[in-house]
Amino acid sequence: MNAPIGHYQYDSVDRDFLAARIDEFADQVARRIDGALTEDEFKPFRLMNGLYLQLHAYMLRVAIPYGTLDSRQMRMLAEIARTYDRDYGHFTTRQNIQFNWIRLEDTPEILRRLASVDMHAIQTSGNCIRNVTSDQFAGASADELVDPRVHAEILRQWSTLHPEFTFLPRKFKLAVSGSPEDRVAARFHDVGVIARPGPDGTLFRIFVGGGMGRTPAVGKEIFDSVREEDLLATLEAILRVYNAHGRRDNIYKARIKILVEALGIDAYREAVLAELAQMDMALYRLTPDMVAAIRARFAAPDLTAPPDATATFEADRARHPAFDRWTRSNTHPHRAPGYISVTVSLKPAGGIPGDATSSQIDGLADLADSYSFGELRITHMQNVVLAHVRQDRLFDLFQALDELGLATPNVGLVSDIIACPGLDYCALANSRSIPIAQKLSARFGDPTLQEEVGRLRINISGCINACGHHHAGHIGLLGVDKRGEEFFQITLGGRSDNNAAIGEILGPALPEDDTVDAIARIVDRYLSIRELGETFLDTLSRLGDAPFREAAYETA
Amino acid sequence: MKRLELSTRAASTVDAVPFAELAEHPRARGVVLTSDIAWDALKPYLARLDLIVLTFPIFRDGRGFTQARALREYGRFTGEIRAEGHVLPDQANHLRRCGVDGVMLGENADDAPWHRELRRFSTVYQRAIGDVTPP
Numbered sequence: 006m007n008a009p010i011g012h013y014q015y016d017s018v019d020r021d022f023l024a025a026r027i028d029e030f031a032d033q034v035a036r037r038i039d040g041a042l043t044e045d046e047f048k049p050f051r052l053m054n055g056l057y058l059q060l061h062a063y064m065l066r067v068a069i070p071y072g073t074l075d076s077r078q079m080r081m082l083a084e085i086a087r088t089y090d091r092d093y094g095h096f097t098t099r100q101n102i103q104f105n106w107i108r109l110e111d112t113p114e115i116l117r118r119l120a121s122v123d124m125h126a127i128q129t130s131g132n133c134i135r136n137v138t139s140d141q142f143a144g145a146s147a148d149e150l151v152d153p154r155v156h157a158e159i160l161r162q163w164s165t166l167h168p169e170f171t172f173l174p175r176k177f178k179l180a181v182s183g184s185p186e187d188r189v190a191a192r193f194h195d196v197g198v199i200a201r202p203g204p205d206g207t208l209f210r211i212f213v214g215g216g217m218g219r220t221p222a223v224g225k226e227i228f229d230s231v232r233e234e235d236l237l238a239t240l241e242a243i244l245r246v247y248n249a250h251g252r253r254d255n256i257y258k259a260r261i262k263i264l265v266e267a268l269g270i271d272a273y274r275e276a277v278l279a280e281l282a283q284m285d286m287a288l289y290r291l292t293p294d295m296v297a298a299i300r301a302r303f304a305a306p307d308l309t310a311p312p313d314a315t316a317t318f319e320a321d322r323a324r325h326p327a328f329d330r331w332t333r334s335n336t337h338p339h340r341a342p343g344y345i346s347v348t349v350s351l352k353p354a355g356g357i358p359g360d361a362t363s364s365q366i367d368g369l370a371d372l373a374d375s376y377s378f379g380e381l382r383i384t385h386m387q388n389v390v391l392a393h394v395r396q397d398r399l400f401d402l403f404q405a406l407d408e409l410g411l412a413t414p415n416v417g418l419v420s421d422i423i424a425c426p427g428l429d430y431c432a433l434a435n436s437r438s439i440p441i442a443q444k445l446s447a448r449f450g451d452p453t454l455q456e457e458v459g460r461l462r463i464n465i466s467g468c469i470n471a472c473g474h475h476h477a478g479h480i481g482l483l484g485v486d487k488r489g490e491e492f493f494q495i496t497l498g499g500r501s502d503n504n505a506a507i508g509e510i511l512g513p514a515l516p517e518d519d520t521v522d523a524i525a526r527i528v529d530r531y532l533s534i535r536e537l538g539e540t541f542l543d544t545l546s547r548l549g550d551a552p553f554r555e556a557a558y559e560t561a
Numbered sequence: 562m563k564r565l566e567l568s569t570r571a572a573s574t575v576d577a578v579p580f581a582e583l584a585e586h587p588r589a590r591g592v593v594l595t596s597d598i599a600w601d602a603l604k605p606y607l608a609r610l611d612l613i614v615l616t617f618p619i620f621r622d623g624r625g626f627t628q629a630r631a632l633r634e635y636g637r638f639t640g641e642i643r644a645e646g647h648v649l650p651d652q653a654n655h656l657r658r659c660g661v662d663g664v665m666l667g668e669n670a671d672d673a674p675w676h677r678e679l680r681r682f683s684t685v686y687q688r689a690i691g692d693v694t695p696p
Contacts, residue, residue, distance in 0.1 A: 018683075018684050019684075021683060021684065022682060022683075022684050022686075025681050025682050025683070026682075028681070029651070029678070029681055032674070032677065033651065036674065041671065041674070042649070046620065046649060049621060050651055132621070162686040162687070163686060163687045164686075164687075165686040165687075166654075166655075166682075166685070166686065167687060168626065168630075168654065168655045168656075168657075168658035168659050168687075168689045168691075169623075169626045169627055169630050169655070169659055169689070170623070170626075171623065171626075171655055172620070172621055172622065172623025172626065172652075172655075173623055174623075237687075245627055245631075248623055248624065248626070248627045249599065249624055249627045249628075253622060253624075283634070283635045284634065284635075285634055285690075288634075288688055288690070289688065
């Protein structure tokens with residue numbers, strides 16, 4: 006097969022490293038079994054290899070760096086789902102995939118099979134720098150200024166088994182974007198990096214201290230214009246301050262956001278500058294040669310399209326209304342003439358957000374080969390992107406997706422719901438997230454209704470740890486336990502874009518079915534009071550939440 | 562207790578006094594630095610020290626890695642840095658690459674996993690202050 010176009014091409018050094026890492030993990034499993042490692046000692050090491058102990062079984066979270074993978078890797082994920090799980094996998098909000106029904110004794114073999122296609126589960130969990138996320142339209146989007154994958158890969162490598170930052174106070178999440186439109190939720194990460202071109206090379210705007218969880222915080226700008234050569238030194242300095250001073254006495258107060266809040270962003274910046282003033286900058290310099298060497302590992306797709314590609318596409322749209330509707334919601338403008346990016350929804354009406362069967366995963370790999378240079382991306386909205394599709398072939402792709410049951414026209418709409426695994430899987434959850442997500446997506450399943458409602462994002466978390474990012478949902482739902490019954494607290498107004506904000510609680514929590522009804526009334530109220538062209542968030546910011554509170558809690 | 566080597570720097574034979582007593586012992590050439598004390602508290606004393614012992618109350622407390630690296634990089638400390646307390650073989654390369662020279666183990670501890678870890682990886686993905694070949 007050809008070199009992968011979307012991600013870094015491994016060489017023998019990278020493959021030897023993965024093999025050694027798996028040997029190390031097998032050694033750790035053996036030492037756990039013979040008692041040399043206690044369970045408390047083993048736990049962080051298995052977590053740093055992506056292995057969790059859930060409510061019913063082990064869960065393995067496989068890294069998909071910056072969300073990008075090739076069809077060969079995608080097929081391996083399908084094979085693992087078939088062989089070691091219950092024939093499906095779950096794509097996550099961190100652009101990774103989780104297998105929820107794994108046996109501990111199978112994991113070294115699963116890791117070896119992943120390594121055979123240059124994949125791993127390194128640092129998908131644990132109190133370390135986690136797998137780096139990025140823009141799902143990287144290298145494709147019409148609005149992109151800098152392709153963020155090169156720097157995302159540089160950060161992936163820099164953070165891999167970092168000697169100083171592997172035993173941090175708490176987990177540490179990085180996102181990198183190269184577009185003026187924030188699609189990576191940069192302000193909701195421990196560190197969010199936004200690249201842009203400068204007069205003398207790439208510049209980086211850096212946010213620090215964002216996050217969800219029980220203490221949600223919007224990240225604050227620590228630096229506006231870090232030069233490329235200083236990028237690694239700056240991140241080292243930010244992490245040094247955190248590793249030395251972050252709280253270790255209470256895991257709920259151990260994230261960097263708590264330290265940034267406690268010190269204030271100005272004092273945090275001063276502390277970082279004091280580190281930088283002492284650092285041996287030459288040791289950490291990211292040189293143009295180093296960047297070029299990483300960039301050279303990415304192959305570029307040949308994006309030539311026939312001159313009539315767009316005309317053919319427009320004619321297809323005019324002939325087929327269902328295709329036209331799907332195009333409106335599920336595509337994104339491409340930088341190359343005659344090309345378009347496609348988001349495949351993994352949110353069918355009544356389905357489980359982010360789940361895909363092995364045959365769907367295989368099917369997507371085949372379609373990637375036929376339509377998008379063998380490349381796929383996982384989005385933090387738990388969907389799949391085929392980034393480089395020729396416009397004159399889009400209708401064929403739509404039909405093929407429809408046959409796989411993957412042509413739901415709802416990306417960015419009300420049934421494109423993000424939900425955490427919830428009490429169906431998770432040992433931390435207070436409530437189930439999946440059933441209410443299914444009820445809501447079935448309630449709003451009608452494509453015409455969804456399109457009329459327009460851009461509206463629902464996020465559901467089954468507990469205060471907020472893995473479903475309810476704080477960032479236009480409508481957020483938080484599951485709470487009230488004397489053994491599952492209730493949901495509604496928040497409105499959260500968003501993770503350039504105007505990132507944390508949603509505000511609307512009123513008392515409601516039981517599951519009442520919550521579904523309340524949301525339906527909130528949506529109805531929006532439709533009746535919006536002004537022409539207003540999104541849900543526009544109407545909310547114009548009128549405040551009073552009309553929606555009134556609608557949500559009215560009793561018939 | 563026995564000492565396991567992480568670097569080729571010769572082990573120091575001096576005694577280490579607790580940091581709180583360092584000022585009262587003008588001739589002390591070794592100190593024990595607990596993980597809650599910033600490395601730069603040692604700045605006035607570095608020139609006369611041959612040994613700094615970093616303590617790990619639990620292996621998950623990673624402050625010692627930052628202390629060690631800062632002592633080497635910012636303090637230009639060239640004496641021995643030793644790790645004591647709860648450390649695991651799986652941290653051998655992290656300690657070594659942050660500039661730690663040796664680790665104190667119980668008399669009956671198994672050295673073999675430490676030696677396996679020191680030889681585990683033939684590549685690293687970032688530059689570090691203690692990047693020397695393991696002993």
